[in-house]
Amino acid sequence: MVLPVSLNHSIICLKVLNLHIDKINVVTQAINNNNIMSVTSLNPVIAENFKMDGGASFGVVPKTIWNKFVEADENNMIPVTSRCLLIETGNRIILIDAGMGNKQSEKVFSYYYRFGDESFEKAFEEIGFDFDQVTDVILTHLHFDHVGGAVKWAADGKTPELAFNNATYYCTKKQWDWALKPNPREKPSFLKENFMPLFETGQLEFIYEPGEFINGVKFEIYDGHTRGQLIPFIRYKNHTVVFMADFIPSAYNIHIPYISGYDIDPLLVMKEKETFLEKALDNNYVLFFEHDYFNECCNLHRTEKGFRANKTFRLSDL
Numbered sequence: 001m002v003l004p005v006s007l008n009h010s011i012i013c014l015k016v017l018n019l020h021i022d023k024i025n026v027v028t029q030a031i032n033n034n035n036i037m038s039v040t041s042l043n044p045v046i047a048e049n050f051k052m053d054g055g056a057s058f059g060v061v062p063k064t065i066w067n068k069f070v071e072a073d074e075n076n077m078i079p080v081t082s083r084c085l086l087i088e089t090g091n092r093i094i095l096i097d098a099g100m101g102n103k104q105s106e107k108v109f110s111y112y113y114r115f116g117d118e119s120f121e122k123a124f125e126e127i128g129f130d131f132d133q134v135t136d137v138i139l140t141h142l143h144f145d146h147v148g149g150a151v152k153w154a155a156d157g158k159t160p161e162l163a164f165n166n167a168t169y170y171c172t173k174k175q176w177d178w179a180l181k182p183n184p185r186e187k188p189s190f191l192k193e194n195f196m197p198l199f200e201t202g203q204l205e206f207i208y209e210p211g212e213f214i215n216g217v218k219f220e221i222y223d224g225h226t227r228g229q230l231i232p233f234i235r236y237k238n239h240t241v242v243f244m245a246d247f248i249p250s251a252y253n254i255h256i257p258y259i260s261g262y263d264i265d266p267l268l269v270m271k272e273k274e275t276f277l278e279k280a281l282d283n284n285y286v287l288f289f290e291h292d293y294f295n296e297c298c299n300l301h302r303t304e305k306g307f308r309a310n311k312t313f314r315l316s317d318l
């Protein structure tokens, strides 16, 4: 059920948030439902395509190097996608991330050069799902291009309502606290109209620690891109598919020093990547890329220069 709330209400709630937070149902290890069946299908759903500054995507790596892999346009922008994931189990439909949505002003969107006709409406129609069938929305973090599509404006153009009416939404408590008191660098990406309505309708639950979410889906938590980023690991057809979110946003960012300029803690990201990539290689993980316009998935191999993408493929090839 959608309970429309006003943004003024959001601001008031912020002031008393610490009083409310203890009352929220806490999700630590698993949803209290032992009947949840394992994963039966995975469907990539693209929320939108847009462009990002190529330099920002590769941090200190010079353009003369990254431009060999990804060609920049005349404004130095490279194509990026918001490739979210719909997980079907016997009795749940789980969406991971929600794209940037449509609430922000044209001025804000003008910085992101959205292109093409990809949308959740189109993607859901193609696979035959309705928004109201979604039972759970996992938010890897609360940057606007991951959570914006979770909340839409009602017909009046100013009242927020949840895009997935019947869903419970999840993010880490660590990320929630981080987003409510943003540092100046991340502040433009933490827009309260994107996530306060989730809290106010009572449909947001917090993940406090890594562990199993449901049978076949577990979470790890990474802190280098932003604090408390949730990374889902999904068992599917005898593979482990890892939803990479902004931890490793594209196949071009696998090489350990190729770190996005948006990461808040680059040295920590490098440590996190090294540990993760060793494990991913040992276990032949499938890396599923949220932002890679060209590559949906890859597995890894080790070259004399370090970890690299081995084969690139689509989930439908598994």
Ligand SMILES: [Zn+2]
Binding pocket: 141, 143, 225, 226, 246
């Ligand atoms: Zn992010």
